[in-house]
Amino acid sequence: MKLTDISSDINEWFDGSGPLADIVISSRIRLARNLAGYKFLIRCSVAEKSEILKKLKSVLMSLELGDKIFYISVDKAAALDKHFLVERHLISRHHAFGKGPRGVVIAQRESFTAMINEEDHLRIQVLKAGCQLSGCLEQINRIDDMIEQKLDYAFSPRYGYLTACPTNLGTGIRVSVMLHLPALKMIGQIGKFFKATRDMNLAVRGLFGEGTEAAGDFYQLSNQVTLGILEADIVRQFENTIIPEIVEYENAARNQLLASQIDVLDDKISRAMALLKNAQLISSQEALFLLSHLRLGINMHEHLGATTPAIERLYTLVGPADDAERSGGLSITTINRLFMLTLPAHLQLNYGRPLDTTHRDALRAKIIRSALNS
Amino acid sequence: MQCQICNKSEATIHLTEIADGVRTEMHICEHCAAEQGIAVKSQMPINELLSSLLASQPSDEQMLGAMDKELSCPQCGFTLEQFRKEAVLGCGYDYELFEKSLLPLIEKAHNGQTSHCGKIPSKTPTDTKKQIELLNLRQQLDSAVQAEDYELAAKLRDKIMKRGK
Numbered sequence: 001m002k003l004t005d006i007s008s009d010i011n012e013w014f015d016g017s018g019p020l021a022d023i024v025i026s027s028r029i030r031l032a033r034n035l036a037g038y039k040f041l042i043r044c045s046v047a048e049k050s051e052i053l054k055k056l057k058s059v060l061m062s063l064e065l066g067d068k069i070f071y072i073s074v075d076k077a078a079a080l081d082k083h084f085l086v087e088r089h090l091i092s093r094h095h096a097f098g099k100g101p102r103g104v105v106i107a108q109r110e111s112f113t114a115m116i117n118e119e120d121h122l123r124i125q126v127l128k129a130g131c132q133l134s135g136c137l138e139q140i141n142r143i144d145d146m147i148e149q150k151l152d153y154a155f156s157p158r159y160g161y162l163t164a165c166p167t168n169l170g171t172g173i174r175v176s177v178m179l180h181l182p183a184l185k186m187i188g189q190i191g192k193f194f195k196a197t198r199d200m201n202l203a204v205r206g207l208f209g210e211g212t213e214a215a216g217d218f219y220q221l222s223n224q225v226t227l228g229i230l231e232a233d234i235v236r237q238f239e240n241t242i243i244p245e246i247v248e249y250e251n252a253a254r255n256q257l258l259a260s261q262i263d264v265l266d267d268k269i270s271r272a273m274a275l276l277k278n279a280q281l282i283s284s285q286e287a288l289f290l291l292s293h294l295r296l297g298i299n300m301h302e303h304l305g306a307t308t309p310a311i312e313r314l315y316t317l318v319g320p321a322d323d324a325e326r327s328g329g330l331s332i333t334t335i336n337r338l339f340m341l342t343l344p345a346h347l348q349l350n351y352g353r354p355l356d357t358t359h360r361d362a363l364r365a366k367i368i369r370s371a372l373n374s
Numbered sequence: 375m376q377c378q379i380c381n382k383s384e385a386t387i388h389l390t391e392i393a394d395g396v397r398t399e400m401h402i403c404e405h406c407a408a409e410q411g412i413a414v415k416s417q418m419p420i421n422e423l424l425s426s427l428l429a430s431q432p433s434d435e436q437m438l439g440a441m442d443k444e445l446s447c448p449q450c451g452f453t454l455e456q457f458r459k460e461a462v463l464g465c466g467y468d469y470e471l472f473e474k475s476l477l478p479l480i481e482k483a484h485n486g487q488t489s490h491c492g493k494i495p496s497k498t499p500t501d502t503k504k505q506i507e508l509l510n511l512r513q514q515l516d517s518a519v520q521a522e523d524y525e526l527a528a529k530l531r532d533k534i535m536k537r538g539k
Contacts, residue, residue: 034466145496157506169480171493173492227483
């Protein structure tokens with residue numbers, strides 16, 4: 001399997017489906033594990049890392065994870081491929097640009113990935129569209145059990161699963177949800193979200209772009225405590241308390257826009273449309289920022305019945321020829337596809353060769369124009 | 375003992391000097407010491423004395439730090455100094471070896487928690503498994519009580535009693 005086989009479309013967890021998908025884009029759970037009898041990676045020689053990689057790769061490739069399971073040798077991958085894997089959330093930046101023998105196993109239409117020799121020997125993750133954390137936990141536990149049947153994990157009765165960094169100790173679990181919070185940002189209340197996350201001891205970072213920057217109003221929210229708490233309890237906290245609270249904030253902000261700031265919403269969507277339909281050069285950051293407003297417009301129309309002249313214009317668009325929902329105007333799937341396919345590495349991989357920034361900006365603008373003007 | 379200079383007052387200052395390998399001792403009174411230009415504080419308050427004594431003795435934490443600083447893991451060769459630099463450990467045994475130094479950090483990172491409750495590898499020996507399961511149940515009981523779910527708490531308490539037998 002080649003990366004270009006998947007680069008021309010969005011992955012399953014970003015297809016706009018799943019519960020609460022207008023706000024909760026996707027759910028993700030990852031487990032950090034190390035093999036018993038081996039040092040942690042920082043103290044491993046290249047030969048030892050190769051041995052771990054070989055062992056884990058062979059176990060993972062032998063699992064019954066469906067027919068489309070493939071392996072990428074990250075240390076040997078081209079720079080563009082590494083950027084693509086990071087953009088696609090299949091590997092971490094740390095894994096892409098780390099050192100030594102390392103790889104990634106991808107299966108189940110990108111909903112399962114296993115990074116070998118990242119910070120820990122093994123990091124497995126399951127991603128699902130919308131709010132589906134319980135489903136993620138069930139699936140990842142099943143795969144973790146299958147792996148554990150074939151090898152021994154480093155485990156201590158006192159500290160649980162032993163991880164290279166004490167911050168992952170115990171369950172080794174990281175539960176995350178990707179959220180789209182444009183209305184909170186628009187009405188100037190995103191601080192409320194940050195305060196809530198601080199109070200609940202959660203980590204926040206941007207979903208796209210580098211570092212903590214939340215391009216396109218996409219945020220990733222994760223637990224920080226991994227020791228002394230049951231995996232199921234962390235998931236329950238997210239499902240019963242954290243997600244409902246944040247969703248309520250964003251919905252209240254959307255309702256406020258609808259009730260008293262409809263002109264602001266209409267203006268934002270109109271401006272976004274005008275720029276996206278006409279720009280000849282557009283940066284990745286600007287595209288994410290503007291597409292975020294279109295996504296908000298469509299979701300507010302579909303979930304809250306919002307109608308403004310700009311939203312009506314969105315529905316007169318027929319959508320691109322390859323959009324299955326083209327008859328209903330611009331769909332969330334189309335917007336999501338534009339979000340992902342116009343990211344720098346996606347653009348270049350689909351174009352067939354590396355491009356400089358100006359050429360990327362021109363190509364991005366062209367793809368967006370053709371999707372919105374067709 | 376009388377002052378070696380005035381031969382009158384009691385000698386309260388005892389000086390030992392070693393020059394060119396020759397050791398000489400001097401026993402003098404405070405008055406003569408002052409005249410000789412030897413500065414002596416006649417009385418040191420007790421609290422000052424204690425604190426100066428304590429300052430010369432390393433605290434438990436300093437001793438531990440110093441001890442751990444010199445420790446190097448027999449399995450991976452890692453030291454605490456390297457952990458401070460890299461923020462990751464060298465092997466699973468480091469958790470045991472550097473436990474006292476790591477524990478405050480673990481506690482801080484995990485909201486005061488210092489022991490695992492949650493998934494256990496299925497290959498774990500039965501006795502160990504039982505112990506961890508009991509820990510898990512106690513943890514669940516605490517959560518149930520905190521959430522005021524007394525029905526669940528009662529069920530969990532019964533389970534704990536049964537397993538504890």
